[in-house]
């Protein structure tokens with residue numbers, strides 16, 4: 001996993017609540033056995049009228065958001081299935097940071113595992129960002145994240161501190177392989193196992 | 201210290217406390233299926249790692265498998281995924297319940313059937329409905345593929361300790377009202393993200409009286425309320441269920457485990473972070489009208505008016521859902537006409553579910569405008585149902601009788617809806633496109649699905665002939 005350095009990027013708004021993983025990546029694309037190449041299928045059913053024909057009404061198809069790397073969305077983003085294909089698709093599409101009032105648990109963990117940052121903010125703050133990113137007046141609206149100091153800001157008025165587990169933060173900053181880290185305490189796993197009751 | 205059921209399972213599984221919230225916990229059982237595992241095995245290979253405990257791991261093929269003519273998989277990518285799982289299980293020594301095995305089936309149906317699922321365990325699977333196994337008083341939850349790889353390599357998982365929630369259900373379920381109706385009404389009450397970050401314990405007499413199958417239905421859908429895990433304290437019914445199966449503990453192991461199991465309940469006055477009290481004595485059969493499992497209504501009510509919601513967000517959610525579902529505000533729920541009926545899935549694809557559906561339709565014919573199918577949750581369910589003659593009842597009524605798999609719960613196999621087709625489904629998700637692009641899903645109990653198949657629209661099974 002790559003280390004997460006500070007990030008500045010264009011913001012795209014997706015003003016819907018409960019965007020589920022079936023929407024982020026529909027099941028017909030889960031049959032691949034690789035981790036890469038899912039970006040072209042992200043939001044497939046919303047994005048295309050039919051395969052190859054983008055729906056001009058879908059917000060992310062607008063030219064303005066083509067190079068967005070930060071997505072602002074409604075509550076309970078990533079609900080539903082545990083498919084890690086959802087963060088793989090978003091990452092491959094170009095999103096590095098997701099901002100919402102809340103995220104589904106499994107989805108959130110899956111994002112961390114792939115070096116993506118999920119930022120949870122109060123709904124009024126998210127609404128503010130959604131407004132800025134949607135407003136024709138602020139075309140090119142960008143946000144900047146400083147992970148070390150846990151600050152999200154737009155270089156003007158908006159500046160917010162966000163929460164993150166210290167362990168997750170460290171893992172992101174170092175781009176650490178979680179399995180490798182766990183294996184350094186293998187002796188603890190060994191001794192745990194020797195005290196276990198055999199079940200079958 | 202008074203402890204909750206959750207704490208009594210969590211604490212003895214902590215291998216290492218990483219920081220205040222996060223712990224490395226030991227995993228007792230890891231279930232694997234074809235869709236979320238190939239990248240995990242590939243990761244092991246790239247880093248020259250092995251599966252630490254193949255005997256605590258079990259794999260099956262369920263999502264992709266066709267439910268008729270199943271040895272002839274026509275979709276080349278599905279076939280490749282299945283073959284990849286076979287090769288991975290062979291290479292890493294993981295037991296596999298393959299398509300030709302009587303124990304093949306939906307991963308959450310076969311775990312309990314094999315006796316793999318037991319009280320007090322930590323159970324994970326790369327599938328959000330792993331919460332099903334909480335019905336046995338286990339801590340069971342879904343994980344992503346990177347975590348699957350982590351468990352394969354280390355038999356442990358880095359987890360944030362969830363908060364605890366008690367859902368106290370008072371009263372008895374009225375006649376004709378099922379565990380499915382109860383969980384749908386609970387999700388409506390707490391909201392689709394009400395349980396986020398929590399391990400939920402379902403408590404109350406209604407659960408004590410409920411069969412193990414019913415408890416599995418309830419815990420299965422905990423994730424639809426955002427819950428990290430759902431659980432019900434084990435009792436005599438649980439202990440009886442887990443015995444006499446292929447992997448049931450025996451002899452002195454069983455004695456030792458029994459000591460642990462009989463202590464698995466929340467102590468009186470144990471503290472929960474969040475508590476909900478729900479009364480179920482007047483509950484009626486429930487149906488989802490929208491595109492998330494919290495958008496549900498009773499059979500005798502009407503499709504709600506988006507304007508009746510208080511926040512702009514809820515209004516627009518409801519409006520989007522009605523547009524997608526092709527429904528009008530104020531329409532009578534029982535007037536909704538159906539094209540398809542699907543009975544199956546890890547929510548309602550067990551023997552008891554099939555029995556109750558068969559009981560409803562016996563001697564009647566499926567409406568001429570409806571195509572109805574029954575898909576048993578596992579090979580074993582199918583075999584037992586056929587022994588009882590349930591297959592005959594279904595086929596004589598006009599239902600298709602299929603082979604075990606996830607089938608139309610998510611349509612990764614040939615069983616899908618065509619655009620605008622409307623389906624009464626005993627599965628767990630009514631998300632947009634879940635059963636096929638632009639397909640319209642209404643979640644119901646097996647009884648309600650069966651009666652709807654006969655009438656061609658929803659009816660109240662409680663006073664239906």
Ligand code: SF4
Nearest residue numbers: 329545546606609610
């Ligand atoms: S039956 Fe449906 S919910 Fe259950 S495991 Fe299969 S696809 Fe998932």
